[in-house]
Amino acid sequence: MSAASAPVPPTPLVLVVDDNEAIRYAFSRALRNAGLRTAEAGCGEEALALVTRQRPDLVVLDLRLPDMSGYDLGRRIKQDPATQHILVLHASASFVDTESRLRALENADGYLAQPVSSEELLATVKAMLRIRAQETASQTPAAPAATVQQELRATLAALQEKNRIVEALVQASPLAIVALDDNDNVSAWNPAAEYIFGWKAAEVLGRPLPIVPLNKRAEFNTWRAQLGNHKHSMVGWETVCHTKNGGDINASISAALLSDAQARVSGLMMILQDVSSRKRSDEMLRRNEKLIEAGRMAAALAHEINNPLSSVLNLTYLLLRNPSLDEASRNYVHLAKEELGRIVHISKQMLGMYRESAIPVPVALSDLMDNVLDLYAHTIEVRKVTVQKRYRTRGEITGFPGELRQMLSNLVGNAIEVLNEHQRRLVIHISPALTWSGGQSLPAVRVTIADTGSGISSQHRSRIFEPFFTTKGEKGTGLGLWVVNGIVQKHEGTVRVRTSTAAGRNGTCFTILLPGIEESRQGRIA
Secondary structure, three states, X not given: OOHHHOOOOOOOEEEEEOOOHHHHHHHHHHHHHOOOEEEEEOOHHHHHHHHHHHOOOEEEEEOEOOOOEHHHHHHHHHHOOOOOOOEEEEEEOOOOOHHHHHHXXXXXXXXXXXXXXXXXXXXXXXXXXXHHHHHHHHOOOHHHHHHHHHHHHHHXXXXXXXXXXXXXXXXXXXXXXXXXXXXXXXXXXXXXXXXXXOOOHHHHEOOEOOOOOHHHHHHHHHHHHHHHHOOOEXXXXXXXXXXXXXXXXXXXXXXXXXXXXXXXXXXEEEEEEEOHHHHHHHHHHHHHHHHHHHHHHHHHHHHHHHHHHHHHHHHHHHHHOOOOOOHHHHHHHHHHHHHHHHHHHHHHHHHOOOOOOOOOEEEEHHHHHHHHHHHOHHHHHHOOOEEEEEEOOOOEEEEOHHHHHHHHHHHHHHHHHHOOOOOOEEEEEEEEEEEEEOOEEEEEEEEEEEEOOOOOOHHHHOOOOOOOOOOOHHHOOOOHHHHHHHHHHHOOOEEEEEEEOOOOOOEEEEEEXXXXXXXXXXXXXX
């Protein structure tokens, strides 16, 4: 028979087995475009039926199938004398470690790690079919065996290159990447995890995960158990994580379960992001919303009280003009008129519609404090409060007297309210101090108001200057200390709080530091 009349060998048939329809379509299309015939199967039983019926030349086989593992399917193909000649090419995105690859090659002729490009798949398939054709034609297995080994070495080299790329991505990631083994010990800990949590890799590898606080372990275990109900992965779970220095951070965790060669869960891979700054931004937004609500309340309050206040002020004016008043009564009415004026000022100030003066004036804090104590004199006497007052200076500053009186009144009133029946002592000190600015010391005044009340609990201390936050229940508005803080900041000062709830040492001390009189400061506060 002449070469011209020799039979043309049939076009090789390639069976693509994968439960992912998109992958089957992409692989099959690439193979058909290269002139090969294709068939498709989405599960192991369907693939076995096609292998038995159509006898493909090569099977591209995913290791993770819904009804059986690719290992089992490859072994059944290779152990059946009728199909053992069919080439098997494993392709997997889950089992990419060296042990998994070696196990796959026990019952296969090649291995590819996904994601794999169509070009790489096509080149591998053609190489395997070409080797089989040469083996069949020459019937000399020695030569094809050497070629197969060469192809396998090339495949393993490609896998190693992919592993190097993945390792580089893990090392360079700005997000913490942490893996746990099947014993819940840390098996991976990248540089970002070291930076965020503080522990070096050598300190945590092979040990239990240190970032879960004791009070969060039950929550963490519940979350991990839920992974199996979400296709083995979850994105964006937020919790609190512990750091080496003893602090806590807010973290967003995305995770996926890891599987072994038998598709059993063998560990957990997590990507963690520090979202503390975002949480702080959310908290600031929440506080700003409270400030807006405070402004609305102030507007409603001023609208309701300004008219009757004006009437009362007019009445006090008429009383002061009444010649029948004695000197003591006239002083009381004059003091009432000043306090009513302060209430009007406060309501307008809350609306942002009124400024006491365009320029601050000299003020003696000791005089203002005495005025405040005079206002509370009746309450101090009735409640039998002992006031320990020590003025080491008159406390001369530049500022707005009405606002400063309001600041002192709020602090003294709060202190008197919290005194219990066993310890009723109020300590007030005004002393000279210094502040530092631009590398030089400047005069200042320190005002200390301390009480022997029950103290402020640790969970409340960070919130006492927030608007509407109160520990007084329905009796409090939550605006007193917020107003104090605003007045102190307006006068370029600072306020500090020390408090204790320990028996025998209970009490709270507010310390306000305000810049003293300095000619260059005149007009700056306004």
